[in-house]
Amino acid sequence: MSRAVLLLAHGTPDVLGEMAEYLSKVTSGRPMPENVVEELKHRYAQIGLGEIPGSEPPPLTKWTLAQGHALDHELGDTSVYVAMRNWHPYIADVVDEMRRDGVTEIRAICLAPQNSRTSVGLYRKALLSAAAGLEVEFLSAWAEHPLLVQAFAERLEPAWRDACAEAGRKVPVLFTAHSVPTRTVMTGPASIEGARPGTPMQDTPDPYPEQAQKTAALVAERLGLTGHDYRFAFQSQGVSGGPWLGPTVEESLKALQQEGHPGVVIQPVGFVCDHVEVLYDIDIAFKELASGMGLKLWRAESLNDSATLTRALEDLATSATVPFEKAGA
Structure with missing residues (x-):
């Protein structure tokens, strides 16, 4: 049998004119108001999409493909x-290519790296639908992988060091x-406040909030940061109805200002590459x-x-001890 590794990512439009379709x-076909489409086109234009x-x-797309090429080189x-x-290349299209190969x-x-029903769960569903007849091993989370934590720490350390030197004091x-919408992480029936009609009952809480904060805590620990040196916030809340997970970055910045801090270093630990939530939401x-x-504001x-x-990624792809879920044929 021929085994291959498949890296899955969110996807993003290639040009501004594709925004509505993207x-x-x-949203799984739910139409977005025109003003929302135009606002997102503006944000993508600000980071260079033409x-x-x-x-x-x-x-x-650029960095995800580069990460795939780098892993391909290492795996031989x-x-x-x-x-x-x-967006392109869609999961179903790539699985068809894998079959042909x-x-x-x-x-x-x-x-x-952190498992949520609104991201990883949907990737899994799309993959299993496309890969009928193939053997699939699916990794739902790697939020605590030591090399992931090390990679984040390597990016944060110089940014934090330089920020502290520039400020003349320790910077948080x-x-x-x-x-994500709070309805996607809660347990209980859809009648719970904030849930949409038809939202299925969840027997267990979504692991995403805990896993995201655990990644942050491990990075902080590696750099010797104490609980007074760092905090955690959720960013890029959407425009759909109902509450979203917090605290927000906006709330956190206000709290830091009130405490008299001169600035802050932000590190997004839920993303492994640049995209609009980093280059626009944070940098702009x-x-x-x-x-x-x-x-x-500094950013790692x-x-x-x-x-x-x-x-x-190489360790995840080759290790016999990584907890992949077996599915498929």
Whole structure:
């Protein structure tokens, strides 16, 4: 049998004109108001996405493909494929390519280290639907992998050191992860306040909030940061109805200002590469908000081409002790 590794990521449009179609994939066909589409087009334009096909790929696509190539180089005889849930190359299309190449066993790794029903769970569903007849091993989370923690720490340490030197004092660190609607992480029936009609009952709480905060705590521990030196917040809350996970970055910045801190270093630990939630939400929107509060905002470099991240993925792809879930044929 031929085994291959499949890296799964969110996906992002290639040009601004694809935004409405892309958002329909993200929302499973639920239409988005025109003002929301236009606002997101504005944000993507601010980070360099254009109107002309064939130009520079968006950062998420660029770095995800680069991560796949780096892992493919390290694995040698084991092929690595990359697929996206919400845009090209779609999961179903890549699985078809794998079939044509003679792949019969897939070891799938989501490039979202923390497991949530609204991301990893949907990747799993899409993959299993496309891969009928193939043997699939699916990794739902790797939030505490030592090499992932090391990779984040390697990016944070120089940014934090330089920020402290510039400020002339210790600067707090704010770790972040993407927020999700609270209805997706709660247990109980759909009648619970904030749940949409038809939301299925969940017997257990979603592990995502705990796993995201655990990643942050492990990175902080590696750098010797105490509970007074860092905090955690959820960023990039959406526009859909109902509450989203907090505390928000905006609330956290306000609290830091009130405590008299001169600035803050942000490190998003829920993302392994640059994309709009990093390059716009943090580098533009949060930086502008912080400046208006009299705070200096620094950001740790994203993992992107981190060699340590590649080593983490290599270990996940080859280790016999990683808890992959077996499914499929």
